[in-house]
Amino acid sequence: MVTLSSPIPFSAFPLDRAGARRRDQDFIFDLLRLRDTDLVLIQDGKPVLKVGGQPSAPRKLLRLAAASRAGFLQEHNDTLIFMGQNTHGRATFAASLPSSFDWDDGPLQGLGEIEDMRMAAGVMDVGDLAIAGTAKSILDWHSRHRFCANCGVPSQVAEAGWKRHCTNCDSEHFPRTDPVAIMLAVHGNRCLLGRGPGFRAGYVSALAGFIEPGETIEEGCARELHEEAGVTMTHARIVANQPWPFPSQLMIGLIASVKNLELTIDLHEISEAIWFTREEARALLSEGGCRRDGVTLRAPPPLAIAHHLIQHWIHEG
Structure with missing residues (x-):
């Protein structure tokens, strides 16, 4: 990494x-x-x-x-x-x-x-x-999670807040973290960014999705890219990761090489996806943003791991 x-x-x-x-x-x-x-x-x-x-x-x-x-x-x-x-x-x-x-x-x-x-x-x-x-x-x-998921009885705080214990059925419950693959798809000198239906107007970000049971991080990355944008991954590498407390996720940032530029968008997941050159991606990170088709677009601020993925890919070039 x-x-x-x-x-x-x-x-x-x-x-x-x-x-x-x-x-x-x-x-x-x-x-x-x-x-x-x-x-x-x-x-x-x-x-x-x-x-x-x-x-x-x-x-x-x-x-x-x-x-x-x-x-x-x-x-x-x-x-x-x-x-x-x-x-x-x-x-x-x-x-x-x-x-x-x-x-x-x-x-x-x-x-x-x-x-x-x-x-x-x-x-x-x-x-x-x-x-x-x-x-x-x-x-x-x-x-x-105030009630036991096994028997439904109210559970008790234990181990200094890092566990809940059910005194009825003796079940133990621990805080969970949901892994999310967030990936910057790249093809040559272009990277793929998109926006979800509820995304803030004027902003684009890396595609992302939850890792499903039985998947590796790379398999989840490949599946999400194909499902959301119709692109086929050839290789992925983990660049960074970020705890994301909304409410409790681990954002696993990848840069994923794909073999096709043609897009097939799943409109239930994302409203649009756009290929950007490195120069345009650099503009996305700037205060002025990047003009595309008469609209000013920006990348997420440094708060989000997507910002760092884009920045890292720009510097690699």
């Missing part, structure tokens, strides 16, 4: 997850009693950011003392997620707050503000963004 020059947003998780210690309740309780253990918050899937700081500096997560959480948190949410420890052993936990929690009134007034996760990705510290994305994914999973 190619190493990119800068971290892709939501990657570069900065903490030791200490997975082997999650089931050690004494260890977790001891961390929660320490004065320097941090608590970060997610509200409605959005990170709570610290108010203030230098305007030009990256935004940081609001970090509260986990030991004092009883004063405001436990009445709203009793699910704490152990995120891990930094190199000095300082621990971070995460929790969610309900929509009704008011940041303009109460003990936290003036300390924090919520920000849309996608918008935050452009201004946040990369390590804090990775923590926020991971916390959002895990907390989303808990909110959608």
